[in-house]
Amino acid sequence: MGGATARRKRTRRPREQREQEILAAARRVFGAQGFAAGSVAEIAQQAGVVEGTVYTYFATKRELLLRVVTDFYEALIRDVEGGVRALRGAENQLRYLIARHVAVFVEDLGICRLVLSEIRPDPALYGDAVLTLNRRYTAIALGVIERGMATGELRGDLSPTLVRDLIYGGTEHALWRYVFAGAETPVDVLSDALADIVLRGTLAQEAAGESAASRIERAVAALERHAEHAT
Amino acid sequence: MGGATARRKRTRRPREQREQEILAAARRVFGAQGFAAGSVAEIAQQAGVVEGTVYTYFATKRELLLRVVTDFYEALIRDVEGGVRALRGAENQLRYLIARHVAVFVEDLGICRLVLSEIRPDPALYGDAVLTLNRRYTAIALGVIERGMATGELRGDLSPTLVRDLIYGGTEHALWRYVFAGAETPVDVLSDALADIVLRGTLAQEAAGESAASRIERAVAALERHAEHAT
């Protein structure tokens, strides 16, 4: 009729573009609702296609999920590797890595939750692909730590992998609190505090009267904590 | 044997005992497959009863899950609180807490995975009961840290909650590696190493004491950043 009701033009798009639209929709849906709860029907709808079409691009729901996660990880790794290369010194680099990890968690909470809560615990999903990507991602930190130990900037008597686990695990754990509380995450403050613990430890220096600097620092830290709680 | 279908003998047990059998089955099934994937049908089968019977003991699948988790947490808390009371000194107590956390993770991986991956992210499951229990559990570490800071045994310029997050998060992260690798977890070695990092930090001593100047600089910078946020 050529009437008002927009008769959807059978949009013929390049295959590549359609695929990206479906991936974007899947990322939104999986991020918001998780893998199990997010339905293929909704992904199709958000991508502006029909359910069956999704299956011409991705053989199964699982495969679609893995592509979403893979794409996410690869962009992240590319980005972080660049960032590390631009810095000098293990401490600087570790502080950057922690800050970046905190930031990505806050920005892409949905995907992070997806990986941690649904993919990682499920052997059927957490296959070689994701495992490899995760290793590549955390290997960045591992490299930094190992080089820091080699140069003597970091203590050499600790397991590098454990240090790395502490960084990522501690970060995630700390972030959950903000997520559950529904509070705005103080990204910078949190990153610094985490880095401090990992780098300097929690034991008081044995040497008494150590330094004016540390006393000032302690005062600042107390100030920060106070401010943190006040907000 | 010989009969086509093993006609279940209708057995009768004290209520308390049946309940425990169902709880044990639920713990196995939920631990192995998770909450969503674990079916009531399988729990019933493993408990040696019929599906309907499960519902005479627990009103919903969710309620059954919560009982499983509650029972688990309460035994754990009782145990850990006793352990901490028996020790003196923050370092000793933290080392014990880390070791115990590692151990429980290894022994009850299924339940831990369940709590971390399914209950915690889902507001419908993560209700007051589990929230309270989780707080009680992590509050043990928090108390140890705060007392350590008060006595001066631990550095007082760190956020106690962050230290706690680092302990639990780092532990969990480190353990996943063994889980995925299917490797036997070296509980003692791992516990000690984690404790070392948290307590002593990763920076080499020279670096830690490097220069008053640089530490003042960093402290001021942090102060500045924080002031920006506050305005």
Add this chain to the structure above:
Amino acid sequence: MGGATARRKRTRRPREQREQEILAAARRVFGAQGFAAGSVAEIAQQAGVVEGTVYTYFATKRELLLRVVTDFYEALIRDVEGGVRALRGAENQLRYLIARHVAVFVEDLGICRLVLSEIRPDPALYGDAVLTLNRRYTAIALGVIERGMATGELRGDLSPTLVRDLIYGGTEHALWRYVFAGAETPVDVLSDALADIVLRGTLAQEAAGESAASRIERAVAALERHAEHAT
């Protein structure tokens, strides 16, 4: 122990009395929730016995229902037969029957709804027993009508059964409106109005200027209608 917690004395009651308690509970439950929705479990609980006990008194849920209905009908019939015998004249008796029917509907709405909505439509429930009772009940009206026709007090050219159907059906239909509206039913007014229609019909009298009486009557009826709508 003899403790505070009232250890329920194994109440040993005469069989007859237990049966009455169960019947009373069943009447409440079926009346409030209907046959399908009312569960044997709840009836047992309200009767203060255990599910299995119900089945030592009544073989099936259906049988229990039928006893409830039977008891209800028999008391009703006994009562109404007595009432009719005490009156003289078909008109008086019909007015009484209508008023009584309206009243029982209002007082025992639950049971009436049960009979009309669940028993009557279901051949499996509406067996000989209820059918017979219903016939006995409506036969009272039938007898009145037939005797009225025989004496000439009522028009003889109408089907007695149809007149009866009109009385009962019209009453029920009119009452539903109040039930749905949740309004207090004006029992007396409604009874009279129904009786008027059945007895006098709706066609205007052919004879003009018939009577001062009918004009007054009409005015009163209009007044009533007005009041009815105003509340």
Add this chain to the structure above:
Amino acid sequence: MGGATARRKRTRRPREQREQEILAAARRVFGAQGFAAGSVAEIAQQAGVVEGTVYTYFATKRELLLRVVTDFYEALIRDVEGGVRALRGAENQLRYLIARHVAVFVEDLGICRLVLSEIRPDPALYGDAVLTLNRRYTAIALGVIERGMATGELRGDLSPTLVRDLIYGGTEHALWRYVFAGAETPVDVLSDALADIVLRGTLAQEAAGESAASRIERAVAALERHAEHAT
């Protein structure tokens, strides 16, 4: 035939047609067994589809029911309104309405039973949609009655809604007898007889005109009763 399980050929039909097939099946099943007792499984089977297919057309069993009833009512209302328009005079129109009501009850007993016995008593089913339709249907009779009273063709001293209740209620009641007896319903005879009673009443003429005195007495008594209630 020969095959162990009749492997259903996957057929494809225009959406509209499938929907009608499912609606027809639902009408049969709900009509025969009621809403609660009729299962989606059987509807699907009778429609020649699989259970899941039903849910691609109707979101819930309840929605399917409402469509069945809505479709039924709308066709009925359309038909009856046309019929009334074609006639002149309140008596003629009422006779037509009664006859039509009797006929529809006989033809669509299942649906009528459904509406009266399951939908109307259940607030969850008897929502706005059905309520409105039912009002539209009975409003037709109401309009006829009111117009008849206005023109003086019908007695003006009766409540129009009560007259309507008598028509519909009496009709329904009378019909149950035939239904239970399993007898062929004499539609025409029944319609005429019902109309006679409603229109002319049952009192013999002498009685109807018996005495101005007694009628005045009754009217005054009614007025008194009503005044009591009003205070």
Add this chain to the structure above:
DNA sequence: TATGAATGAGTGTTCATTCAT
């Protein structure tokens, strides 16, 4: 006789996947 734990067939509903068009 009374108990109440146990049964098991049944319910409506969901959704990843397939395949005729």
Add this chain to the structure above:
DNA sequence: GATGAATGAACACTCATTCAT
């Protein structure tokens, strides 16, 4: 290649009834 109607197996949950105690 794209479609979307159709599939079918699975799920949590209910409840009248049975029967070992």
